Each structure stands twice: as C-alpha cells, then as structure tokens.
Amino acid sequence: MIVLWTDALIFMLLIALALMIGYLRNKAQMLRPLRKIGQNKAGLAALTVLLFFVLIGLLDSVHFKSPDHQTREIISLLDYWATPIRESGEKTYSAPFAAHLYSKEFMIAPDGSRHWGTPRLKHGGAHLTNPVQQKFADIMTRTAQGLAKGAALYLFFGVLFRLWRRGRHKALFPGPASKTVAWVLFVIVTLTFAVIELSAHYHVLGTDMVGEDVLYQAVKSIRTGLVIGTLTTLIMLPLAIVFGILAGFFGGWIDDVIQYSYTTLNSIPGVLLIAASILMVQVYMANHPEAFTSVVVRADMRLLFLCIILGMTSWTGLCRLLRAETLKLREMEYVLAAQTLGVRQSRILFRHILPNVMHIVIISVVLDFSSLVLAEAVLSYINIGVDPATYSWGNMINGARLEMAREPVVWWSLTAAFLFMLTLVLAANIVADAVRDAFDPRFMDNA
Amino acid sequence: MIHYILRRFLYALPLLLGVNILTFMLFFVLNSPDDMARMQLGQKHVTEQAVDNWKHQRGYDLPLLWNAKATATGKITRTIFYRKSVGLFWFDFGISDSGRNIGSDIRQRMWPSLAVALPTLILGLLANICAALLMVLFRNSYLEVGGVVLCVILMSISSLFYIIGGQFLIGKELRLVPISGYDTGLDAIKFIVLPVAIGVLSGIGSGARWYRTLFLEEVEKDYVRTARAKGLTEVQVLFRHVLKNAMIPILTGVVVVLPLLFMGSLIMESFFSIPGLGSYTIDAIGSQDFAIVRAMVFLGSVLYIAGLLLTDISYTLVDPRVRLS
C-alpha cells in the first residue's frame, strides 16, 4: 500500500468529518437543518449521486504497487478492478460501441494485398464474428444482463437492509424522501452494472487518439474533481476561520493587518496569481527531479500544489464574511455577558463565536465545491491546471478541442467529459441549494 | 466627498505596494534573469556574452533589492526592484522582455477587450433581469420551476463547453459569423456577436438565479403588498417597485466589475483570437514574459481597487442613507 499526499489528506478529511459528525450528533442547531435536508427530495437524490461519486473517488484513492512484476506501477483499487478496460487499448480513435477503428488506414489482407479501410479493434467487439449483424443484439442482451444483475443485487441488499432496520426508529429520513433515495440508488446500481457488463467487451464511450478508453478516463477524472473541490476547502478553511474570527473579535491592529493582507491578496487577479505560483511549482519540480521519479507521484504533487494555491487565493472571501459575522456576534448580549463575567477569551471564541459562524462556513464550503470543479477545467485550458499526466475533465476537454475540427467530428471525449462534469456539478449545486436552504437563517423562516 | 476620495487613494497606496512586493517576489524567486534572457534570445548560437548583453540592456544585471556597491540613494534605486516596480505607480510599464513597450500595447489592446466585455455585461444584465423578472412574474407556475432548473443546469456547465460548442455550431456549421478574428471600428461587430452571445448565455444561469432571489425578497416586502393592494397589476408592481428597489444591489454589483472590464476575458479572447488584454496576458504567461505579467497584475489590482472606490461612491449616490466619512 502506498499513500500519496492527496490520499493522506483525503483520509484525514474523512476522519475529521467523522469526528465532527460525532461531535455534532446530538446538537439541536445541527439536527434541525439536517432534518430539513432530509425532507428535500431533490437535495437527497443529488446527495446520493454525489456520494456515489465520492465512493468512486475513494476507491481511486487507495494506492498500491501493481502486482504485475513487469511494470510495478502505482495503481489504485479502482485501477485494479478496471484492469481490463485499462489495458484494452486500441491503436487510435474508435467510436462508442464500435468494432472498427474510426479512421481509415492501410490494411494488409491475409493474402498480402494492401487496401484502404477501417481495421477491426483489438478489444472492442472482438468477440463478434460479424459485428454488423450481431452487434446490436449483443449490446442489448448484455445491457439486459447487466441491468438484471444490478437489480438482483439491489433487491438482495434492499431486503437485508429492511430486515436489519425493522424495529429501529426511523431516523433522519421520513417516508417520501427515503423512497426517492431508494429509486436513485436503484438507477445508479443497475446502470453501473450494465456499464460494467458492457465495458468488458466494448468501449462504451469510445477511445481517444492513442486508443485509451474514454470511459476509464472520465471515471478516473472523478477523483481529480473531488480532490480539487474538497482539499482546497480543507486548506482554505483554517486560514479563513482563524483570521476571520480573530480580525472580527479582537479588532485593532490585528484587524488592520488581516484586512490589509486579504485586500492585497484579493486585489491581485486570481488567475495571474495561480499562474505565477504554478510556474514556481514547476521550477521546484524541475530542480528536484529525484523526488518525483514516478509519474503518479509527480502528478499527485502538482495536484496537491494546485489545491494549496487555490486555497491560498480563495480564503479571502470567506474570511471577510466571518469577520463581519464575528463583529456582529461580539456585540451580542450573551457574549458581552460572558466577557463581563470574566470568561477566558479563548473559551468565548470556542463556545460562543465558533459554533455560531459554522453555518456560514458550511454554506460556503458546499457553494465553493462546484465552482472549484469548474475552475479546474479552465485552468487546465491555459496549462496552469493539473499535471498533463493527471486524468481530469479539464485535460479531456482541452484535448477534445482539437477533435472538434476533425471531419467527421470526434465527439465522444468531449461528450463524456461534459456528461460526467455536468452530473457532478449539477448534483453539487443541488446539494448546495439544499444545504443553504437548511442552514441559512434568512431562508429559515419562509420555507 | 473629495476628502473621502483622497483618503481612499492614500489607503490604496500601501495595498499596491503590497501587491507589488508580492508579485516581485513570486516572479524573481522562480525565474532568474539568466532564464529570461535565454527564453527571449531564442535557440541558435546563444552565448554567455549575448545573455549578459541582454541583461545589461534591460537592467536585469543589477542586484535584486539592495545594491551594496552603489552610493547613497543608489543603494536602493540601482536595483531591479526599484527599476522594475516603482515606475508602475505612474503607469510606466516599461519594456517587455521581448522588447516592446508595454504601455502602448496595453493602450492598444484594452479597446478590443472593452468591445467584447462591455456589450457582454450590458446585454447580460438585461437578459438576466428579463429572465429573473419572467420567473418572478410567473412564480409558482411550470415556467418558474422550469426556469430555475434550467438555470441550475446552465450554471453547472463549464464555460469551455459554451465556447467550444458555440464556435463549432454558429461559426463552423451554420457559417453565420467569422470563426475568429477581430477588426477595428464597425467591422468589429461581426466578430464580437458570437463571443458576446456566448458570454451572455454562460452567465445567465447564475445571474438570473441570483436576481430572482433578490426580486423574490423584494416581492415579499410590505410596500409591495400595499402597492398590489392599491390595484397595480403584477407587471406594474414588478417594474415600478420591485425592479427599482432591487436595482441598488444589482447596480453596485456591476460597478465593482466595471473597471475590470478592461482586463478582458482570458479564455474567450484566446478562443476567438480577439487581440485584447486577456489574450495578451495568456500569451505572456505562455511565453513567460514576466514584465508583461507583472504589469498586468499591477493593472488588475489598480482596477480592482478603483472598482471598490466606485462602489462606495455609487452607494451614496443611489442610497442617501449612506454617508461617506
């Protein structure tokens, strides 16, 4: 088992989350909004999708050395399970579900003659003897098989879950919402099985220029998107919380210094700051090649740095909000009372201020998530995003740009990136809405 | 008022100094003048002598922050920092690493940026307000639900898709506008139609949604109910009261970004090869012309600070309750 930097941070994040849940489990101010989310059908459905993505991302975050002694690459659990797709590369472009290459080239017939045509793929549809006639039926049966397997599995676990839950109190989710979740889960599970079944014999989303499976790339990109969306927040949160609360609570010269530093940082155009920092990281890597012998490690470091840089440039907004809120809270009667009673300031901060600004933090974390995922694509376009060796939607779009000029158009890379990205960001946006509705006091009354 | 503006100007100085020092550190930590020289001198037959000459001509052979060899004030003024940074304060951007005057380039390139960004902003504002008003007008109907869902979907799509798709569809397949390029004067219209349309479309999701919440907040207020009770129709209510009052946050939000319009949009400009400041910056990043990047960072900061100042002033103009002091 190998733990990359981002892996470590992801697991740290998980542990932190678990601790926080444990800490807040019985707090009323947390339970009420959570209940409210539990009643929001769209929000719950989106959350389920999001959790599915997170699961894939987690699977992709458990790294170890490949058991294949020839290569000894670093691969993840996801890679391990996806080995068939990972290694079933073709020569170049092939369309989704194709059995032939997309572009024509010279083929040498068994009799030695050469002619111009589209050769059969090495893996996609290779089990068919006559793809033109058999393909459609084959795809249909395999889809049906996959769906059936998925449904069976779902039912099995569904029944188990029911049995286990019988007699316990109905926790967070009341009736209608839990039904939605069940349906979404059902769709996800069956679809996943169908895709798994199909991708064993076809390139479901085609292959790219060097013949790599596009579905695999799109799935691998999930982790990158999630890492950027979450780790950036992890890095920015401490800065924003500490500085924001300190500035608001103590005022005076501390406030001045903090305000000065975030206004300065804020007034620099973000992209330029990121560009400059990424260039610096590249220089560092170029000067220390011995630390980055493996492509995976190198790409991972760059990803981490990108998160750090994004975090450094994006803490200012939240910091300003927190400062304003703390200023307000400081004048509240219970805080003033605590101060006159001589309660230690650190205690006031932890007991009275921090819990009461948490809703702002939570809202801004979920709101930032989707914009960070979108930002990654844009940054990759100007080559200041993730490492070119990292799978990411930004890199896929970037490469697909050129494919749009081909005739006939190679549309599947772009479409795949589009669909995956849209699903994740849309789910995140809907969840963000639900969270905001639940936590924001302004929305509390009128809902 | 004038007193206040003056004071804000003075307050801006340390900010700009901070920006200056930060960017200076960032760029010179990562890049030595030798690298810059090699980058710019090209590939064939580059000698140490040529590198030294290049550095000398552009003043990169001086020490970074402190010149121990110089006398008196020269200790500070005869340094790269002083030479390259102080001029920025009176907008003397100097010469780019590739040898062109940055100031004249910026003056030339800000107009195309503006030609794209300003229509995008204005039309975008109109489109967002229209869409938001429609949603509010038809609230609690299928149109509102559809509108909100559409907004969320639209804002979940990366701007790159809008640009790639728009260029492919409108420019290549339908042949309605030139695929890319720019021209001066009225000829520019045919080039900016598509970028502006794409800019408006990609902004409408988040914009319309945000304005909708603004309007909805306003709609719930008592005076609106009173107006309605007086027998005003819904449309009249929306235009006379809701829009008018919601315009304050909308306009002040616009004022902040006004100065930054000069900076242009990085991606849009490079996709449509519009010779604005956005593509200027991208090119400079790509070719590692740090003199330009530094100038653009500084310019961006100045414009941002100007935007903040304008916002404060515009608050007093639209809302008499706010007093500047």
Added chain:
Amino acid sequence: MSSNLSANRFVRRPVLSLLLMIAFVLSACDTTQLNNPYDPATSGLSILYSSFSERPKHLDPAIAYSANEYTFIGQIYEPPLQYHYLKRPYQLMPLTATALPKVSYLDAQDKPLPTNSEDYKIAFTEYLLEIKPGIRYQPHPALAKNAAGEFLYHHLTSAQLAGVGVLGDFDKTGSRELTADDYVYQIKRLASPEVQSPIAELMKHYIVGFEDFYRQAASLSLEQIKAAPMTGVTLLDRYRYKITIKGKYPQFIFWLAMPFFAPMPWEADVFYHQPGLKEHNITLDWYPIGTGPYTLQENNPNLRMVMVKNPNFHFEAYPSEGEPDDAGQGLLSDAGKPLPFIDKVVFTLEKETIPYWNKFLQGYYDASGIASDSFDQAIQFSGADEVGLTASMQEKGIRLQKAVTTSVFYVGFNMLDATVGRGEKARKLRQAIAIALDYEEFISIFMNGRGIPAQGVLPPGIFGFIEGKPGINPYVYDWRNGHPERKAISEARQLMKAAGYPGGVDPKTGQALILYFDTTSVSIDDRPRMNWFRKQFAKLGIKLVIRGTDYNRFQQKMRAGNAQIFMWGWNADYPDPENFFFLLYGPNAKVAFGGENAGNYQNPRFDRLFRQMRGMTNSDRRLEIIQQLQQIVRHDAPWVFGLYPEDFLLFHSWYKNLTPNLMANNRLKYARIDNQERMQKRRQWNRPVLWPLAFGFLLLLILIMPAVIAYRRRSRFTVQRLQKQDGAESVRIRK
C-alpha cells in the same frame, strides 16, 4: 384591460428588437458571406491572406533568425544572393549582385593562390561582390530630404514628434540608390555588441577583423561605427565590396543569401536612434527598410501585419527555366513577367490551429499546413504509399504539395552521463534503445506518415545523403526485399544483456533500469507522445521517467550537462552537410564550449574527418568522407536518428506558382492569385444556414406562449379577486 396591454408590450418588445437586430446585421454585410472576416470591399483585390501565430520578435535583419521572422524580412530585405526558385538541387544565383561573388584564395602573406591549391596553404579567402546600379530603397522617412538636400527627420523636434504613433505618421518619405557601402555597414552592425546579432560569435571565427571590431565597437557611437574600418570588409567603389575570411570556408557563400548580409542604410540607424521613437515602438526591429519587392505597411502584432508592393522595386523577371516537369505544372507560365504579382499580403494574428483550418476550408486563407487532427479529412493514401487528397478536398480544388524538409529530429544522449554516455556498455545500451524506438510507428501515429525514418545525420536533399542499401543504418536496420527493415526487438534485448542490463534490470538496484527523458513537451497535447516513449523503453524493461520543463530550464540543463536523454531537432541554415555534422563536432560541445553539440559527443577521428570535409567542395572524395562520418556516428550512436519531417502544404486552386523551396525565404514575389476564381468559390462555400435561427426563435415562442396565455387569464382573475379583497379590506379598515 391595462394589464393586458402592458403584458403584451413586455413580451413584444424584445422580440421586436431582436428582429431589428437580425435585420441590421443582415443588411450590414453581404448576406452571401456572413462569415467573411475581411472587409467585403477588398474582396476584388489581389491580396494574399496568411497568418502569424506569434508575433515575430525581430525584424532587424542582423538579429532575426527564425522562420516566422524570415516570412516577413525575406520579402523586404535583399541580400546579394538568393536561391533559384525552381532549380534543384538548390542553386545560388545573384539577387542584387551582378553575378556570383568572385572567390580568390590568398596565402598567409596575402599572395594570391591558384584555385586548386591545397587547403593548408590557403590562409584567406576573398569574396568580391558587385551590386547592380540603380536599385532604390523603399520610400521611408529616414531617407526624406528637403529641397536643400538635408535630412528632414534626422533631428526630430518635439513638434515633429507630436502626433506620431506609427511610422506612417511621418508625412514625407524619400529614397536613394542602394550602394555597396550599405552592405559593408550591415556587416559592421553584425559585429556591434549593441545590436547583438545571433551570428556574431560564429562570424568571429570567419571574417577577418570581425573580433577586433566587436571589441572596439562597444565603446563607439553610431557615427563612429560607420566610419571605423573592419579589416576583412572593404569598400572598393560605389558598387563593389570585398569580404575576406580566414582560411577556406566554402559554406560562407550560403550566408550571403541570408538576410544577415542584407544592406542597411546608415540613415535608418540614425533615424531610429532618436529619442522619442522607441516609446512608440518605432524601431528598426519593427519597421524595416529595404529594397525588396514588399514593404511593411502596417505592423500591428496585436492584430495584423500588412505588406504592400514596394513602388521602387527594381525589375526582376519570373524565372524562365526550371526542373523538367515544372512547365507541365504551370510553373513556367509566368516566365519573364516582372515580379511581384500580388499587390498586398495580409497576415492576420491566428493563435489556434482549428480556426485557421476552418477558415482555410472556407476560402479565407489561401494556403495551409495540415494539423494532425484534420489529417484524415484532407489526405488519403492510395495504393503503394502514394499520398493523395481526399474526395472532399479534390472537390474544392485544393492541391497538395509535399517536401521533405532539410531538418532532422533526433533523440540525443548526453555523452557525459555515466549510464548512457561513457564506455562500451553504454554504447550497447544506446544501440538497443535505437532499435527499440520504433520511429515508423511514431511517424504513423503522430505525424500521419509525414516523415521519413532517419538513417543518419543528413536528410534528403543535402549533399551526402544516399538512398538504398548503402544508405541505411546497419546497426538498426536490415536490408530486406528492397526495403530497410528495423531489427527485431530480440536483438535489442540481446544488446541489453551485453550492456549489463539483462531484461532491463539494473544489477545495482535489482530493479528496472531508470532512465530520464528531458523534454519541453509539458502540455496536454504532448501526453500521448510521452506515453509512447515510455512504452518504447518499456519494451527493453527500462523505466523511463519523463522530466518535462519549460524551454528555459531545458536549455539550462543542457548547458550544465544535467540531461540524460533528450529530443531535439535541427533545421538547416544552408544546404550543406557541414551544417549538420557540426552538431556532433567535438569543439562545439555544449557543456565545455557552449556550442551546438548538445550531446557533448567527442570522437577524435570524427573531428579530424569533419575538419577535412568542411573545407572541401562537393566531390566524390567528399561524398566518401561523409559516408565515413555517417558510419562513425551510426556506430557510436550518440543520437537515435529520429526522422526527417515532411511538409505537406495545401493550397487553393487560385494560388499559382507555388513550389516547395525550403531554402529561399523570398518566395512571395513569385506567387500569383487568381482573384475571380477565389471570389466565386468563396461565395459558393459560405452560404449561411439561417433556418436553425428561425427555428430556435419559434421554439422560444412556443415555450413562452402558453405561459403568457396562462398569465393573462390569471391576471384577469387576480384583478377581480383583488378587487373583491380590496373591497372587503376597505370595509374592515373603515370599521
């Protein structure tokens, strides 16, 4: 009632304005070509449309050294010699000179020697050049004089400077005759440290007195530079000058066809050095002044660069003889007509390849290279390696031109490196790698077949390149069935064993041997390429680590000798083998001497033969030595010879007189445009498709209409209800 009205107005207004806007856009331009990026008024003129992706950095002929700069200055500046446009192999011919230079050899005592003297006796070579009289410079403010014969703009006053933003803002221009002195002055400029010519270091070795002049010039003013003598360059009279070089260097004559040796009027330097011009970017680097067929009219690197015909251009006729099949291709139909044909050349800034390609297909660019991604759209292979255009291209009348470039791409090894560089084992390792790197596959995957796997240092078209069995690299290829065939990978594995890495395992670590590949390819587009390299090395069990850096760091690494394996290319300056082999010449080593021998290859025998070959004129003996040189390099394998790229150029049927000439950089003057054909085809190809607009609009209406109807109904209802409520409330209030 009023509510209905206003609702209608609300919906109708944007509809109306949208219609108005569409109408305006449609009426504003020619509706048959909505997508014409140029001013429709100019479509009848003889204008060539091209592009530039990066603005040229230098247009000063003493500094410019890259292809994109030569695109411009090649048409503006005229060195004494040029390459014949049609004849192959490349042949020099006079341009502004009356004839090819008269070459004479001198011994160490400056005594003339017969032309067939032995090399070691020759201490100096003299080139005597004579310029045609009557050639005049383009109109330029630097040459403007008043009635009294004084220069108008050599002492600019602030009044004259006011309102000057570009060079064209000076009202008056002037011209004068080209003299030999201008050529001499330019050579002095090459030696000026202020100008920083990239070939200054090189010329120090050749031109007599160049180095002394270089040292002096640092402390001289402009005027003094003009007056100061350079021993090796002498002015004989108004039209003749002489260049003396050290020893024998037959390749020197090629330099005389490069813009470095173009004339520069001293007035230009005086003019551009005045204060107040540099701030507006008015420098010699931006506004050239030459005698060539074109002048730079507009130089806006942010948008476009425009060249127009030079009104003062001297007479030059289109060549009347060429290669045997040139006449058949219509290349001689303009023979004897005065050059140039095209009135104006517009270069538009175009950063991305895709818009460029699309505009080419729409007829808005006249010629285009082929990006990898649009390749199968344009090209198909028909039969035995025959390359042809696809039906869709042929339908448009597009034509294809192919030419193997005089350049080579190679994978170099740093010979100072312990693993890949030194010793016999390292040599075996290098050879194994040479076999494993399957460049045939590389060419077919990444270059769409546009290249030839390299068998040695020299590309085709350079003296010394031989085809067929004797020309193959016997360490990598076998000759079978009349084709070179790459050796099997098993042989490479055998070599690995011999090199001490059986199965690619490094005995020191017990794991796969790790090698480092330094590259500047860091962008996403290069990822497949890097993966390919990794795969090739993996065939030998070697783990390849790609170290991608920017060009800067790469250069630095190369200079310090920190690279291990790298990919590089070389594009010939002139068609002579010396220009390739010097990349491997010991005294040119990068680390030790800062030269161009990037791999730091050292082989005394190679160096000796190289020196011998360098001084020879083309002969059988020279060919023989070149083959020996090739064999040495193939044996030592300091390079994996990669490929010689092939240029494919597509051009429209209206673009005439185009032929591949990789050496000449003043090709534009030969080209001609058939404008009628272009106008007609553009119109045919660019009919806009309008129905989706109308359709989308209709869809929008259909979507909104039910809502509007519903709203109308509801508002009528609410008004009634409100009225009722109102009544009730007012009653309540009254109570």
